[in-house]
Amino acid sequence: MADILVVDDVAENLHMLQLILRQQGHTVLAAINAEIALSIIQRKPPELVITDIKMPGTSGIELCKLLKAEKHTSHIPVIFVSAHSDTDWIVEALHAGGNDYITKPFIPAEILARVDTQIKLLDAQKSAVKQQLSQVMNEMVIGVAHEINTPLGTAITAVSHCGDTVNKLVAALEAGRADTAMFTDKLRECDTSLALSQRNLNRVAKFVSMVKQIARVECPVSPTRVSLLEFAEKVQCAWSDKPVELHLVVPKDLVAVFDGGLLASVLDTLIANSLAHGRQQGTLQVTITLDIEEGKLSVRYQDNGLGLDGISEEDMLKPFVTTKRGNTGHVGLSASVAANLIVNALEGNYCVQNNEDGLLWQITLPVEPV
Template sequence: MAEILIVDDVAENLQILQLILRNEGHKVFAAISGEVALKIANEHLPTLIISDIKMPGMDGLTLCKTLKQTQRTAQIPIIFVSAERETDNIVAALEVGGVDYITKPFKPPEVLARVNTQLKLLDAHKLAVRQQLSHVMNQMVVGVAHEINTPLGAAITAVTHFEGILSQLIDAFGSETLSAEQLATGLEESKQGVELCERNLTRVAQFVKVLKEIARVERPTTPSAVNVIALLNDLKSSWSKKNISIEVRAMDANFMADRDILLTIFDNLIDNSLSHGGLSSGKAISIEVTLKEQYIEFLYYDHGQGLVDITPEEVIKPFITTKRGNSGHVGLSASVTANLIGSALGGSYQLSNRGRGLEWSIEIPLNSA
């Protein structure tokens, strides 16, 4: 059943709503003011909120506006409570983001009907999101398969040409007609063929890597205890071998998540920064970590040129990239990274461009098991 936060400055109203909802098996949090409700909402992320409109201090409308301003709580549906005669209040409540209203005095069938409607809508939304994700993943797989054909075909052509050159050189050598000029030309053409083959097979390998990451989005995760400092030290050590400097500001804390997926996410971000970010020489990539009540926030920024001629929305679209051709990038890593954060880890992300390069704000639940 659902976790529901009820907010009312009248204790009797809280008791009635608690009784109605708990009899249906729901877990209920109660708040006697908007300020208390705001704290509970951020700590527990309830499935649904039922709030009185008129309260001293922070009223229901202000509570709703405040929750809608924060990415973490913006999607929590809010049902308002109002007396039957207060139609103006109901209109105002719906205008600030309320999804429905319940009239006082409370009628248990009405309360349960309106609550159940919102819970069914939430379930339908989750199903739609899963279906959309599956559709996107399928599109990405089909797109990758299509994109692989070009470099693979070029590599096969290069190998065939290389084989023909070698056959000519071997025949000429066997018949003792091989000249120095023919040998030099054959070796030069062979070298070019090998380089062409290597470039295209490297691109194929990049696509295969992306395919593996796509598969990880939908596979079951394996959460374990992750230490923030140990995780980031491993990341720094891995990239230091490639002469990439990472500056970390973090506390010593533990949380539950799939460690391999976290490392994949950061590897993708760093790889993208190096390929697309136009990084300033001598500037380290930065990762800041903040521990919240129910989640941990990773703020990543690369001190590069930021977004140029591309929006944050376009960054995470499949096959959108500023690097094509022989760059080894296929325009999928940002999209896969976004899906790993949201689907595999149950987190959220936000991209911004505030003068210190491309920024990713990533929020991961403290227990994403």
């Protein structure tokens, strides 16, 4: 059974559709015009909308276009109600994004059949999404196991070797066979083993931190009033002791409402990625430009590195795809984490370009009015 919103300016039509649908067990809400319908949808989006094509004020076609234009309502199927003679209107309605139509006078069996078809399509889509999510999770688990097991195994082996070396040194001391040269050699072996263990454990720590960043996508967003100048200063301060020159271009006195913590995470991830991948001779240089354009926050990130360095933009955004392997500590999640934070957590969009100056990210985020 589904939650269905019926929209019609004729009370008799509303009553009839409600009666037919409720007898089938559906939960039905009613609206006498598009404005009321939009208010209901904003509070709680239904699973299906049935709307008359012709209505005073905002028509059913215009209502459909509004729903399809918004990310959180574009998935809702729309069934139009029309007269037999409204052929041209029906064609326009389907072009506007409508999924089906029913004609007046109402035939209950036809209405229920068309509604049932849309519900089955919705169920199929949900099933497909679940299967896709399951596949992604399986791939993620395999990737996590591989990326953690390899450095952990190396670290354990290095620590074990260090323990064996210490035991041999103790045995030599107890037997009176230890001298300065042996002490020096064994301690150097221990130092090498511990350094190898530390490098690999640091790699594991970085990976765990990156996985935590992925989890932040599902956390509630906390928008606050943010001064872009103060935000830029905090980002610059966070990287002041690292081998990167940050140039932040921010107009004075600009304030916006958004989740500054999440955006800072995005920028931190991009900077770390540039250090791992794009750095050439000398110090990495990154220019970040912040501005408000047409009511949206515009973020331009440009580094002077090697760009994509042999991989495509599509591959760069895939988890576990990286040009850096071995002991670099880079596991190929940075770009995909940044992209997910931008799109899913901050509800923005981005474009990545590989140009002669390095890698360019152009990010646009919705912001609330101050």
